[in-house]
Amino acid sequence: MIEFENVAYSYGGAELFSQVSLTLAAGSFHFLTGPSGAGKTTLLKLCYGALQATAGNVHLFGDDAASMDRDAVALSRRRIGVVHQDCQFLDHLSVTDNIALPLTVSGRDAEAVGNLDDLIGWVGLRGQAAQLPPQLSGGERQRAALARAVIMSPDVIVADEPTGNVDWEMSQRLLTLLIELNRMGKTVIIATHDMNLIRTAKSQVSTRVLRLKDRRLMQAGVEL
Amino acid sequence: MKIDLGRLFDLIAGDPQADRAVPPTGFTARLTLFTAGSMAFLAVFAMALSLATGRLADRWSAELARTSTLRISAPADQANAQLRAAITVLETTPGVAAARPLTKDEQRALLAPWFGPDLPIEDLPIPQLIEIIEEGDGYDPTGLRARLQAEVPGAVLDDHSRWREPLVAAANRLRALGWIAIILIAGSTGAMITLAAQAALAANAQVIRVMRLVGARDIYIAGAFVRRFTLRALMGAAIGTLAGMFAIWLLPSTDVAGGFLTGLGFQGLNWLWPLTIPPLAATVAFAATRAAALRTLKEQS
Numbered sequence: 001m002i003e004f005e006n007v008a009y010s011y012g013g014a015e016l017f018s019q020v021s022l023t024l025a026a027g028s029f030h031f032l033t034g035p036s037g038a039g040k041t042t043l044l045k046l047c048y049g050a051l052q053a054t055a056g057n058v059h060l061f062g063d064d065a066a067s068m069d070r071d072a073v074a075l076s077r078r079r080i081g082v083v084h085q086d087c088q089f090l091d092h093l094s095v096t097d098n099i100a101l102p103l104t105v106s107g108r109d110a111e112a113v114g115n116l117d118d119l120i121g122w123v124g125l126r127g128q129a130a131q132l133p134p135q136l137s138g139g140e141r142q143r144a145a146l147a148r149a150v151i152m153s154p155d156v157i158v159a160d161e162p163t164g165n166v167d168w169e170m171s172q173r174l175l176t177l178l179i180e181l182n183r184m185g186k187t188v189i190i191a192t193h194d195m196n197l198i199r200t201a202k203s204q205v206s207t208r209v210l211r212l213k214d215r216r217l218m219q220a221g222v223e224l
Numbered sequence: 225m226k227i228d229l230g231r232l233f234d235l236i237a238g239d240p241q242a243d244r245a246v247p248p249t250g251f252t253a254r255l256t257l258f259t260a261g262s263m264a265f266l267a268v269f270a271m272a273l274s275l276a277t278g279r280l281a282d283r284w285s286a287e288l289a290r291t292s293t294l295r296i297s298a299p300a301d302q303a304n305a306q307l308r309a310a311i312t313v314l315e316t317t318p319g320v321a322a323a324r325p326l327t328k329d330e331q332r333a334l335l336a337p338w339f340g341p342d343l344p345i346e347d348l349p350i351p352q353l354i355e356i357i358e359e360g361d362g363y364d365p366t367g368l369r370a371r372l373q374a375e376v377p378g379a380v381l382d383d384h385s386r387w388r389e390p391l392v393a394a395a396n397r398l399r400a401l402g403w404i405a406i407i408l409i410a411g412s413t414g415a416m417i418t419l420a421a422q423a424a425l426a427a428n429a430q431v432i433r434v435m436r437l438v439g440a441r442d443i444y445i446a447g448a449f450v451r452r453f454t455l456r457a458l459m460g461a462a463i464g465t466l467a468g469m470f471a472i473w474l475l476p477s478t479d480v481a482g483g484f485l486t487g488l489g490f491q492g493l494n495w496l497w498p499l500t501i502p503p504l505a506a507t508v509a510f511a512a513t514r515a516a517a518l519r520t521l522k523e524q525s
Contacts, residue, residue, distance in 0.1 A: 070441070070522075071442070074436070074442070075441075078438075088430075088433065088434050088437060090245060093244065097244070101245070101434070101435070105245075105438055105441075
């Protein structure tokens with residue numbers, strides 16, 4: 001699905017990380033951890049083409065990300081659902097319209113997709129469907145962001161600190177949703193500081209825990 | 225920039241979902257509407273000026289080019305003889321359809337603007353004027369002058385060219401200035417709408433970020449802005465054009481007041497010309513906004 005080969009990323013002349021090699025295989029479940037500022041969000045952005053590696057190769061669904069034009073990146077994003085810590089909604093649209101936005105921009109009629117209502121129910125937002133995003137609580141926003149991320153039935157789900165602004169109960173609920181998606185065959189990668197979340201997930205699903213530290217990506221203390 | 229008409233019609237037909245993704249921005253909407261309206265209003269006047277001066281140039285060319293004047297200044301005892309000799313020469317000159325001495329009343333009317341209507345013209349040594357009407361390719365002025373010099377020593381031929389040419393040149397220059405004004409107005413409209421579109425794009429950076437996050441292509445994001453600005457420009461220009469046409473219609477007619485400025489209007493089918501301004505403004509807005517949006521999106525990527 002997504003492959004990194006000796007990837008490095010520098011910003012303003014400072015190297016954030018380098019020699020990162022990683023394969024996100026179909027149906028895999030990854031956690032990405034590391035101290036603040038280690039480059040977790042940057043690495044996730046490389047996963048969905050929002051940034052370009054300064055060295056090495058990133059392959060998105062077999063295509064070299066460096067040679068993809070903006071249209072190709074946009075099309076690849078329709079296969080990658082992204083959940084941000086700050087959610088990023090269009091505040092003037094209702095929750096339903098925000099969740100349906102990926103369908104709208106890809107030219108698919110939201111009404112023709114029967115599972116929109118089911119999806120809103122799946123994330124427990126039926127009562128909030130007509131509300132505007134600023135009217136939602138932190139947990140509701142995260143669930144709406146997750147629904148938007150999966151509406152296109154993407155191959156990969158990238159979540160950046162999805163439980164950063166929610167309580168324990170809500171974080172468990174979000175994790176359950178992500179595990180359900182993984183069991184449907186979706187590839188999941190989650191950046192988080194929450195070790196309890198990782199422990200809970202490991203008890204339910206096969207996961208790989210990656211750690212960005214000292215400009216290198218490691219797994220179980222071994223550099224990748 | 226090459227305008228794809230199919231894309232333009234698709235754009236006007238619109239995608240309500242895409243339109244809703246971009247929140248309405250009051251300031252840029254009002255700016256675009258006002259700019260398009262006022263520029264269209266000015267364009268109507270520039271167009272009226274161009275068409276009026278065009279008509280003037282054509283009329284002066286046509287009227288003055290087909291007539292000449294022969295002036296006979298002779299002592300009173302030779303005046304009639306020289307008049308008859310001149311008429312004979314003119315009647316036998318190829319290219320002259322008719323030659324007619326102006327009556328005393330006609331000569332008095334010509335002098336009336338300077339001396340009033342009661343000038344005792346019969347008592348004054350005023351030269352006799354002969355109006356010459358040309359036919360075909362006209363006469364040879366050099367040959368005619370040579371014959372007149374030999375046979376009518378008091379005759380001076382005025383073929384109007386020294387009056388006509390600067391007047392026609394001035395009218396043609398005014399017409400060109402009118403069209404240049406229209407081009408400048410179109411350019412200014414494009415520039416103002418580009419600025420308004422850039423302001424709207426900057427104000428909607430978060431919207432663009434979200435749309436990109438969910439897989440929107442640049443052309444889709446740009447389309448939402450382009451459609452909005454094109455329709456605003458079309459509406460503003462339509463209002464400005466109608467207001468301009470109404471103002472032109474209110475100008476005094478030539479019959480009432482006379483003079484060049486009162487002829488500054490549209491005649492007959494020329495009233496249809498201003499109707500081209502709104503679609504032209506929409507096309508300018510389409511091109512300007514599309515270029516600005518795609519450039520901004522490229523810079524933001």
